[in-house]
Amino acid sequence: MATFIKVASQNDIADGKMKEFRVEGKTIVIANTDGEFLAFDGICTHAHCALVGGYLDGQTITCYCHGAQFNTKTGEVLAPPANSPLKVYNVKTEGEDLLVEV
Ligand code: FES
Numbered sequence: 001m002a003t004f005i006k007v008a009s010q011n012d013i014a015d016g017k018m019k020e021f022r023v024e025g026k027t028i029v030i031a032n033t034d035g036e037f038l039a040f041d042g043i044c045t046h047a048h049c050a051l052v053g054g055y056l057d058g059q060t061i062t063c064y065c066h067g068a069q070f071n072t073k074t075g076e077v078l079a080p081p082a083n084s085p086l087k088v089y090n091v092k093t094e095g096e097d098l099l100v101e102v
Contacts, residue, residue: 004092004099011096013037018061020052024102028089031056031072038072039089039100046082061086 007021008030018031020042027042029052038059042051049065056062059072068082075086090101 002101004090004101006094006097007039007100008098009096010037010093010098012098016056018052018056020050021100023100026102028100028102029061030091030098030100031061033059033072037091037093037098039091040070040072040075041087041089044068044082045077045084045086051086 013032015032020029029042030039044063046068054064062069069079070086075088092099
């Protein structure tokens with residue numbers, strides 16, 4: 001059953017930045033996009049590069065390996081070579097804490 005797990009504090013991730021976390025054996029990136037925290041799988045669906053090394057522009061993450069782009073809110077593929085969408089996770093805040101549903 002999915003549960004929310006505390007992963008970080010809001011202060012840990014500045015606006016426009018992202019960080020990678022290991023949660024329950026998964027690699028998850030949380031991005032702060034204009035104060036909205038979005039969590040998504042940290043591994044590119046194309047060839048397994050770490051997305052935290054990529055480029056974040058609003059709700060678009062670009063993988064540094066081969067340039068695939070994903071929407072960080074929906075996981076939708078925006079540009080090839082990735083074919084499969086990125087898994088995204090629900091995030092909620094409790095005070096300063098950021099919790100991710102895994
Ligand atoms: S591993 Fe991300 S685009 Fe190839």
